[in-house]
Amino acid sequence: MGDTKVETISRLAQWRIDNFGPCSYRKSDPFKVGLWNWHLSVEKNRYLYIRLFPEPSRVSKEQPPYAKFILRISNVGVNRKLYISPVHGRPLRTCDDFCWPVDSTFHGHFIIDVEFLDLWICPINVALVICRQISSLNPIHFKTQGGESVSIWPIDGAKQFLSTQGTLRCLARMLDGLHADVTIQTSDGTLGAHKAVLSASSPVFESMFHHNLKEKASSTIHIDDMSLESCMTLLSYLYGTIKQEDFGKHRLALLGAANKYNIVDLKDACEESLLRRH
16 A cells, blocks of 8 residues: 555654545554664554554564654644654553554544654663653663663764765855856846756756756746745755754745745645744
8 A cells, every 4th residue: 555655764754644544553664764674553543543663573572672752743734733742762662562642533644753863772681771861852871781871873873974064065065156057046136056956856947957948048047936045045955055044034935936846845844844833
């Protein structure tokens, strides 16, 4: 079934369910985060029961995960609702170890998001004691027979951070006009950009450069309904260098551009941000 697939990026997982149908139970395909394959399941009764658990395997049996995570569920439609769970931290071995009841019935298309804040290995042959938890958003410290344990992510995360920073420096130079091959004309100024980046981000831009349209011949795109500053923020998003404060300031303009140029991930990010605001 098509809506059993879970999309993942880094520590985030998203399950889009188009229609629950007449059945009362739905289980996702396995998805990989950290060392483990995971499942989400939804059971519809008086409440909507959402479960998160690792796929049964040798790894999950010998090294069960201790997970710290947040769940979000929202429906798609005119009367959108968003429910956000508390921060949960617990060992997860089976489908009985965690269940989040949501006091609402969703009809039609809805979305479940899981954000893994951290993951620890919790060997079954090791005595595990939680020593302290400064707050729900701070690291939890454990003592085992071998001392204090650590997250599975810090080392890999540090390498990824350095790699990402290098990539962002290169992309920032591109935004300064390095080898730009297309000009964007806004309502109050012009910007340089790159056809390859625009085409990879938007099917509308891709169509402009692959068909005999005026943008292909002139290498100029007219975006007269955006200011220079808003368009620069749009490019920062497409190049992966956007700052949170710029996103918040220009999200209405970004939402309009996302709809116009069919940039689905930007549209979702803007809508979620606006929904949280209210």
